[in-house]
Amino acid sequence: MSVRVLIADDQALIRAGLAALFRAAPGLEVAGEACDGAEAVTLAEHTRPDVVLMDIRMPVLDGIGATRRILAAPEEQRPHVVVLTTFDLDEYVYTALGEGASGFLLKDTPPERIISAIHAVAAGDILIAPRITHRLVETYALQHRAKEFAVPELAELTAREKEVLRLVGNGLSNHQIAERLVLSEATVKTHVKRIMTKLRLSSRAQAVVVAYESGLVVPGPRGQ
Known part of the structure; x- marks a missing residue:
């Protein structure tokens, strides 16, 4: 079964390529x-793609706003969103990850790496190497840091789920x-699924952002 990809970019040459x-x-x-x-x-709603390749800076509505709206769809209709960017240390990308990209x-x-990345994210795998994601998150997390009580859904997590x-x-x-x-890997998967449901998260990358912004993880050489 083919992976259906929606391409969103304001540059015609990039879209065509x-x-x-x-x-x-x-x-x-x-x-x-x-x-x-x-x-x-609009196209995401009507074509139901598996993956949306989303340029971050576009006219009318930027990639962050588009990501937010697309991922507000019911879970069974929700595609994976992968952001296209020029720079990896980009606050817009950080914000998009926080919205669920x-x-x-x-x-x-x-x-060839774009193709393999599309297949990986469609299968539910982590797309970005942890060290790159964490470098990005640590760069901007302190600017967006919320107190734990400002993320009320965290109160719904058990002690084990917070640790996970x-x-x-x-x-x-x-x-x-x-x-x-x-623990067994199956048990961990169950914990992660419950965390995603309770916190209404769309991706593992979004979970990383929440962990930093809530203070569960403190930026540093090795995390806390």
């Missing part, structure tokens, strides 16, 4: 092309968390 790349790649299908964020929201790709990423969220925030995989807490 990505569309040609995806049409030539086995297992990928172009669901549509949008020249601004508003059109991306699954990760980001630099615009100069080689074609802290470890997710520190970049550990489910397997690594299972080893650290002496």
